[in-house]
Structure formats: structure tokens, C-alpha cells
Amino acid sequence: MDRIRTITLYRRLFLLVVSIAGLYFLYKVRIILVPFIFAFFIAYLLSPLVQFFERKKVPKTWAILLVYMAVFVLSALLIMFGVPHIIEELNRLGRAIPRLTAEVQGIIAHAGNKYSKFALPEGIKQVIDEWVEHIEEVLLNTARAGTASLVHMFSYLLGLVIAPIFAFYMLKDIEHIKNSFTLTVPRRYRSDVLAIGRDINEIISGFLRGHLLICVIIGVLTGVGMYIIGLDFALIIGLIAGVAELVPYLGPFIAAVPAVSLALLISRRTAFYAVLVILIVQQLENAVISPKILGKSMGLHPLAVIFAIMAGGELYGFLGILLAVPVAASIKVILRYLYLKLVDEK
Secondary structure, three states: OHHHHHHHHHHHHHHHHHHHHHHHHHHHOHHHHHHHHHHHHHHHHHHHHHHHHHHOOOOHHHHHHHHHHHHHHHHHHHHHHOHHHHHHHHHHHHHHHHHHHHHHHHHHHHHHHHHHHOOOOHHHHHHHHHHHHHHHHHHHHHHHHHHHHHHHHHOOHHHHHHHHHHHHHHHHOHHHHHHHHHHHOOHHHHHHHHHHHHHHHHHHHHHHHHHHHHHHHHHHHHHHHHHHOOOOOHHHHHHHHHHHOOOOOOHHHHHHHHHHHHHHOOOHHHHHHHHHHHHHHHHHHHHHHHHHHHOOOOOOOHHHHHHHHHHHHHHHHHHHHHHHHHHHHHHHHHHHHHHHHHHHHO
């Protein structure tokens, strides 16, 4: 009996040392993991489509190739017809920036003249001035951070190029990968880990695929709405709205800032129409789009979602904001499972 315990102890120590060494090695070579991470997300998103073709009796390799072909055609159409319009709007925005800046400065000067007429105490005026300076600094820092992020993304371009190749092999051997991972889990914990994994996979897969589709729909509806009311740069605003939709509940407010700001430079009526478009799209999302696509919620209260987003942003920046909701929902699944397990054991 003592010999069995000794062997078990050595085995656990061996697994612990190997795990720590493996994690340390992955940390040291983390830069080369980028294409594998991209490949994992590509395979994760495309897996249901591959399974759909497999259910139609299509061999797995041909199913993967068919999905890749469809994605390639859609991407090519988007690049051919979408990118030139985006570049054109960006060029027009670049040419219009001096005029827009002058108009904004005029609005600020006009507001400053009105503000100076109020007989406010000097302390309150000083606080207001400090807040205005702070907001300007935040906006400048945000612009710099956004530019730096775009430049930084180009360093991962090679990873994006070769990631589909890695994703192909992941999709082809996905069952073997799952089985290999299952065998690494101790037998006594295997059923628990698989049960938790199934629940988490159901939540994350539904959230990611459904939310990406919602982002596309919201971006298209917002861009079309802004085009109808005659607002310049409608395509760019639609893209901003689609990306901002990645942040649940707060996305419409993020998209409203550039839309309303540009509309105010035209007229108050245009700004009112821009707000109306955003409100209509938001109501359509809440009443029709999200319930149809996402179905049941992730089981998180809106306040919990907002708290998770703010906490994720505070800890890990923009990436933390994007992953906050699925991570919070996964933690809830694990805690709920452990709680029920403890209750059942008692």
C-alpha cells in the first residue's frame, strides 16, 4: 500500500514538474504561438460548417475544402467591393479633417463664450476646466493607442497568413485532438472535466458565432441608416458600429459618439436623425435580432456583464473587454458545477 502511494506521489510530482516546465517553455516562445492561436479560433468558428457537410455524407477533407472555398470567395468579394469604398471614405475623411477641426474649434469657442458669462465660483470653473483638459487628453491617448494597435497588428500579418493552414490540420484531426486531451485528464476527474467542457463549449460557441453575426448585421443596418439620412462617412460609421457591438450593452453608446459628432457638424436635425437611427437599430437588436440569433441568454445579469467588461478592460485592456463576457460565463459554469458537486457529495 505504501509503495502504491509512493508511486502515485512520484507520478503527480512528475506531472507537476512537466506541466510547469511546459508552461514556462510556452511563455518563452509565446511570439511563435500567434499563428496557432489564430488557427484555433478559425477552426473553432468553422467547425460547425464542416460538421454540416459531414452530415451530408461529404468526406471530411472535402468538407473542409468546401468551407475554405466559401470563406475565400466571400473574403475576395469583400476585398474587391468593400475595401475600395473604405479607402475612398478614409481619403475623404483625411481631406475633411482640417475643415472638421476648424468647425469643432468654432463650436468649442462659442460654447466657451457662453460658459464664461455664467457667474460660477472660480473653484467650480477650475474643476470644469480640468475635466475638459482631462477629456482632451483621454481622446488623444485613445487615438495614439488605436494607431499603435493598428501598427502592432501588422507584425502579426505572417501569423494571419499561415493560420488557415494550421487550422486545416486542426479541423482534419479534431477528434484525435479531443481524444488525446481527454486521455491526459485523470480517470477519476474525466467525467467532471468533460461535463464542464461541454457546458462551456456550448456557451462560448453560441456567444462567439452568434455575436459575430450580430456585429455584421448591426454594422450593415447602421451604415445603411446613416447613408439614408445623408451623413458623410456612413460606411466608416457602420464599421465602427459593427466593431463596437463586440462590447455588449455599451456598443451602441460607443458607436453613437462619432456618428452624432459628425452629424452635429452638419446640422442639429441631422444629429437628431443619427440618434434616431441608432435607437431604431438598437431596438431591432434587442427585440428581434439578438433573441433570434443568440436565443437564450448566457445566464448573466446585465449588471454582471457590465461589471465583467469594466473589470476585463481594467486588467487586460481591449482584449479583456472582448473576452470578459464568455470568461465570466465560463467561470459561472465552473462555480455552479463545483457547488452542485459539493452539495451532492454532502
